[in-house]
Ligand code: ADP
């Protein structure tokens with residue numbers, strides 16, 4: 538197990554800088570999720586930790602040791618990718634054992650490690666099968682197993698659940714969390730899925746166009762986003778943004794961010810809007826409204842609350858303590 542440090546880490550491809558200086562200290566055994574939309578630099582960041590991309594500026598340290606010039610195989614890391622890249626002609630056992638064979642680990646030791654991993658992952662009955670004879674979830678577990686048998690100091694995951702259907706994703710998410718807790722191995726996990734980030738992370742790093750907009754525990758980030766980008770990206774449905782000028786609520790150019798659960802229908806309310814549609818989801822209802830200037834907002838209300846008719850007009854209100862103010866550049870005021 539090991540700490541990981543990113544120190545003013547930068548990456549350029551040719552003349553284009555895509556990572557603009559990321560700083561983070563990761564504790565031993567911590568589960569870190571790197572989250573953000575497609576193209577924001579998550580994989581590039583992870584690949585620099587893995588040693589699969591060179592570092593343009595700054596430093597990566599693993600276990601206190603600078604590793605910018607250390608080969609991937611000497612970094613004591615194991616990586617799990619989106620496409621599990623299993624060898625189709627090899628059995629589950631051989632797939633899991635392969636890296637150890639290459640590293641010339643003695644055969645009895647290999648067998649013991651694969652058996653332990655197979656037990657952890659409930660893959661014991663499948664060790665003789667070929668990958669094509671497994672379900673998607675089982676293949677995912679073999680990819681995990683291949684990482685576990687290496688006994689690395691750090692796990693690196695790049696969207697490992699993206700190829701699974703929604704239900705299996707939830708199940709595998711729980712398994713990965715439990716496994717990481719049990720093994721206590723420092724982990725960096727990349728995803729574009731903010732729910733995955735919220736549920737897996739000890740701390741998450743929210744990336745926005747090559748920058749770390751915010752680093753913190755999931756509920757901390759949710760409750761106290763430092764930028765409009767983070768407020769909009771973390772949480773579903775996303776935070777509503779209203780023009781603060783119109784409401785006399787803040788300095789010129791500022792935006793007011795209010796989460797859907799913090800908006801309510803009220804008469805006459807502070808602003809008026811038309812109910813565009815109502816999604817009754819059982820436990821809750823999402824009301825989508827449109828204001829006169831075209832701004833769309835979402836209100837989340839409990840199932841018991843009456844649902845207004847589509848097309849009708851309504852007022853909106855909120856508690857000022859729950860409204861977030863952002864400047865023209867999107868920084869929290
Ligand atoms: P993410 O994983 O968040 O979707 P990436 O880290 O893959 O994003 O990419 C970040 C940015 O770097 C993107 O604009 C992408 O086009 C660019 N990029 C990634 N890899 C390369 C490469 N090998 N050459 C040039 N540009 C790249």
Ligand code: MG
Pocket residue numbers: 579580581
């Ligand atoms: Mg990626």
